[in-house]
Amino acid sequence: MxxxxxxxxxxxxxxxxxxxxxxxxxxxxxxxxxxxxxxxxxxxxxxxxxxxxxxxxxxxxxxxxxxxxxxxxxxxxxxxxxxxxxxxxxxxxxxxxxxxxxxxxxxxxxxxxxxxxxxxxGEIDVTGQVRTEGGQPLDGAGHRALALRLDASALAKPRNALRLTLAIADHEPAGPTCLPDTSATLSLLTSGAAAQSKEIRPGGTAEFSLGAGVRSVRIDVRLHTARGCRMDVHATGAVLYDA
Missing domain, CATH: 1.20.140 (Butyryl-CoA Dehydrogenase, subunit A; domain 3)
Incomplete structure (x- = not known):
C-alpha cells in the first residue's frame, strides 16, 4: 500500500x-x-x-x-x-x-x-516383407545374382534410409565351407534414390539412403565366391529408419 x-x-x-x-x-x-x-x-x-x-x-x-x-x-x-x-x-x-x-x-x-x-x-522392422526374386543356390559363375524388393506396403510409413543384413550360407553344409572366400555386392536400383553399391561379407550389414517419397526398393545382389561353391542368400534383417 x-x-x-x-x-x-x-x-x-x-x-x-x-x-x-x-x-x-x-x-x-x-x-x-x-x-x-x-x-x-x-x-x-x-x-x-x-x-x-x-x-x-x-x-x-x-x-x-x-x-x-x-x-x-x-x-x-x-x-x-x-x-x-x-x-x-x-x-x-x-x-x-x-x-x-x-x-x-x-x-x-x-x-x-x-x-x-x-x-x-523411429525404426520399422520390415524383414518379413523382403521379397526375393531369383532362384538359389547362387554360385560364382553363371548363376550369381538375385534381387531383393520392398514394395509399397512395406514403405507405407515413410523413412529415408534402409539397414539391410544378409546371411550367406553354404548350400551344402556337410561339405567344405566356402564362407572365407565369399562376399556380395549390393546395388540399390530405386527410382528417386542415388545409385549406391555396398560390398559385405556373410552376415554383414549395409546401409542405403532412400531419399523422400520412395514407393518401392530394389537391391540387386551379386555373389562373389570360389569356383565350385554354391551359396544360399537371404535377408535376416531389414530396418527402415530416418537417418
Whole structure:
C-alpha cells in the first residue's frame, strides 16, 4: 500500500501494483488448491494416463523395443503418481496432492510426445516383407545374382534410409565351407534414390539412403565366391529408419 496527502491533510491509501499481483496470485493459488483437493479431481490424472496408453496401444508402430525406453519410463511414472493420487483418499497436505497430480500430467504429456516421435521417426522392422526374386543356390559363375524388393506396403510409413543384413550360407553344409572366400555386392536400383553399391561379407550389414517419397526398393545382389561353391542368400534383417 502507498499513501498520498489529500487536500485536507488526510492520507489516502492506494494499492500498489505489487499488492494487486499478490492478491491475484493468492486467489489463483486458492482456486487451484480447492480444485486439486476436490474428491472428483483425483481421478483426472489417472484417466488421462490411461487414455494415452489406450491410444498408444491402438497406434503401436513396429521396431526394436529399445526405442520405447523413454516412453515406457514416462508412462510408468504417470500411472504410478496418478495411482498414488487416487489411493490418497483424504490427503492432508495440498502440496503433496499438487505435486502428484502435476508430475502425473507432465509425465503423460512427455510420454505421449516421446511416443509420437518414435511413431514418426523411429525404426520399422520390415524383414518379413523382403521379397526375393531369383532362384538359389547362387554360385560364382553363371548363376550369381538375385534381387531383393520392398514394395509399397512395406514403405507405407515413410523413412529415408534402409539397414539391410544378409546371411550367406553354404548350400551344402556337410561339405567344405566356402564362407572365407565369399562376399556380395549390393546395388540399390530405386527410382528417386542415388545409385549406391555396398560390398559385405556373410552376415554383414549395409546401409542405403532412400531419399523422400520412395514407393518401392530394389537391391540387386551379386555373389562373389570360389569356383565350385554354391551359396544360399537371404535377408535376416531389414530396418527402415530416418537417418
Amino acid at each position: 502507498t499513501g498520498r496527502l489529500g487536500d485536507n491533510g488526510d492520507v489516502y491509501n492506494n494499492p500498489t501494483a505489487h499488492g494487486d499481483h499478490s492478491i491475484a496470485a493468492n486467489d489463483i493459488r486458492n482456486v487451484i488448491i480447492k480444485w486439486v483437493m476436490h474428491p472428483s479431481a483425483r481421478w483426472l490424472p489417472l484417466l488421462l494416463a490411461c487414455a494415452a496408453l489406450v491410444i498408444a496401444g491402438t497406434n503401436w508402430p513396429d521396431g526394436p523395443a529399445r526405442q520405447y525406453t523413454l516412453w515406457g519410463t514416462l508412462a510408468a511414472l504417470s500411472l504410478g503418481t496418478a495411482a498414488a493420487r487416487v489411493l490418497g483418499r483424504r490427503p492432508r497436505d495440498a502440496r503433496v496432492v499438487g505435486v502428484l497430480s502435476l508430475v502425473s500430467v507432465l509425465a503423460t504429456v512427455g510420454g505421449w510426445l516421446a511416443f509420437r516421435h518414435v511413431s514418426t521417426h
